[in-house]
Amino acid sequence: MDQKQFEADVRPLYAAKPLYEQWVDAQKIPVIREFYIEDLRDVELKSWAAKGGNGAILNLIGCGDVNDGYLIEIAPGQSLKPQRLMFEEVIYVLEGNGSTSVWNDENKKVTFEWGRGSMFSPPLNTWRQHFNASGEKPVRLLGVTSAPPIINTFRDLDFVFNNPFAFKSRFSPDDDSFSGKGKQWMAKNRPVWESNFIPDVRKLEVFAWKERGAGGGNIMIELSENCMSAHISEFPVGTYKKAHRHGAGAFVVIIGGEGYSLMWPEGEQPKRYDWHDGSVVVPPEQWFHQHFNTGATPARYLAIKPGGRKHVRPFGLKHFGVDQSTEQGGSQIEYEHEDPGIRRMFEEALAKNGVTMRMPPLGAKKSA
Numbered sequence: 001m002d003q004k005q006f007e008a009d010v011r012p013l014y015a016a017k018p019l020y021e022q023w024v025d026a027q028k029i030p031v032i033r034e035f036y037i038e039d040l041r042d043v044e045l046k047s048w049a050a051k052g053g054n055g056a057i058l059n060l061i062g063c064g065d066v067n068d069g070y071l072i073e074i075a076p077g078q079s080l081k082p083q084r085l086m087f088e089e090v091i092y093v094l095e096g097n098g099s100t101s102v103w104n105d106e107n108k109k110v111t112f113e114w115g116r117g118s119m120f121s122p123p124l125n126t127w128r129q130h131f132n133a134s135g136e137k138p139v140r141l142l143g144v145t146s147a148p149p150i151i152n153t154f155r156d157l158d159f160v161f162n163n164p165f166a167f168k169s170r171f172s173p174d175d176d177s178f179s180g181k182g183k184q185w186m187a188k189n190r191p192v193w194e195s196n197f198i199p200d201v202r203k204l205e206v207f208a209w210k211e212r213g214a215g216g217g218n219i220m221i222e223l224s225e226n227c228m229s230a231h232i233s234e235f236p237v238g239t240y241k242k243a244h245r246h247g248a249g250a251f252v253v254i255i256g257g258e259g260y261s262l263m264w265p266e267g268e269q270p271k272r273y274d275w276h277d278g279s280v281v282v283p284p285e286q287w288f289h290q291h292f293n294t295g296a297t298p299a300r301y302l303a304i305k306p307g308g309r310k311h312v313r314p315f316g317l318k319h320f321g322v323d324q325s326t327e328q329g330g331s332q333i334e335y336e337h338e339d340p341g342i343r344r345m346f347e348e349a350l351a352k353n354g355v356t357m358r359m360p361p362l363g364a365k366k367s368a
Ligand SMILES: [Fe+2]
Pocket: 244, 245, 246, 250, 283, 289
């Protein structure tokens, strides 16, 4: 069952509006319910009293009920209110420079500085406070959180937003907690970068991932002992990736280059979403999706999603056979099995931009 069917057939069976949705209504800020956002820096924000800045909530259709996003702006010279949250959040800096303090114990605060392209995660239920370092320019942050399943599970806002429990296994304040140091390890055949803070994800090294095609590079990211995680994917000029599908809640944030994504539920025509740095697209539950680079530079995106390589995922993003062909019961469409219109559309888009195709001819047994 996809999200559209769920909303039509299952949602009306519930007696009460989920507490998460009641909480969203009570914030009295814009809520975006679309498939994608062309530029996160252009979304109109309104005063968000709970946070002390201007914000919007991103309930993109592809989030299902497994996660959500938000935007928050910190005015020049200002800071947000300190908050602690009983759900995980990953924060990506869309614009501006600032710092964040994280603590359980008021006397042991860890403070670190960030700028455009930084990504970090205040550990679960730690206090966190964000500051704009500039007296002239605003800061805009994107947060991706596990608020919906957590609020709907416990159904008590006091428990979620005003809970004194400190998770010692998630945060120990020392000089390296948010210094940007980390460690690299292998989860089966995939490299993982583990850290609490990445100074600039646009520059993080990626490694070849042959199975997804297009000669692309990838690195998985684990942050702050979370269940949610991230990865970066980069693919060369004149190429596109293979289509695949999985569960809800992968925020695909474009952090470099230009191109488009196609998304479609099985048996329907693909819809096209053109993107560039600052766009976000969230593929709905089990919809096929496929990413195309039509620009003159490599295209890079950051995916922030439920579930990772370190901890068992308690909620969402069912993720089976994403490297395996649909012909073998997997969830990936090999180039030679895709609708011919897909390559034609890509050829036309490249021609329009004067970029040369660098894909192997269709019918070749092996991908690039
Ligand atoms: Fe995906």
